[in-house]
Amino acid sequence: GNSVTQMEGPVTLSEEAFLTINCTYTATGYPSLFWYVQYPGEGLQLLLKATKADDKGSNKGFEATYRKETTSFHLEKGSVQVSDSAVYFCALTGAGGTSYGKLTFGQGTILTVHP
């Protein structure tokens, strides 16, 4: 079945530092890939997405590129802010067949940014 693996957290950074959160996946065919963010006490919200190989998703200064050759979708931001402190989830939807309609999440990475 499909699976998503994220780097272990928590990640603690100083404001304006560079952020990378690694995400690799296992899936058949051509899944769509997502990053969701969960701020304290809230539900998840979509941060960015990519639907085919070599696509780059971007939003709010965050970027991730769909790399089929390495089955990865790493999240990056050049300069983090305190307000970026949250839990980040990598996820994928199946490409069809028995995966249709299923969304698989990674375990989440807690990010804390200090002033």
Add this chain to the structure above:
Amino acid sequence: EAQVTQNPRYLITVTGKKLTVTCSQNMNHEYMSWYRQDPGLGLRQIYYSMNVEVTDKGDVPEGYKVSRKEKRNFPLILESPSPNQTSLYFCASSLSLASGSPGELFFGEGSRLTVL
């Protein structure tokens, strides 16, 4: 305002006492789904529904039931709750998860359930 509404937000109950967590969306979305969030495990899908009267199991359906009689509502039913169902539950909806054109998932604020 477009939203997914879950109730109750917090609930403490005892083993074996049936409960229902309601979920309603006002965006005319076809797709709805339930997840549970547990530390170190991320979100795991319980059940999903592609449209009215169409439901299917996710990865952890045991001990749960769902129904989709109307497009806007997708209640989660725990017939006989047990302590291992203590968790944070999220309902989500989307216009469509059709392959090749996945929609954005909109999440509710979560329901924290404790089963004693």
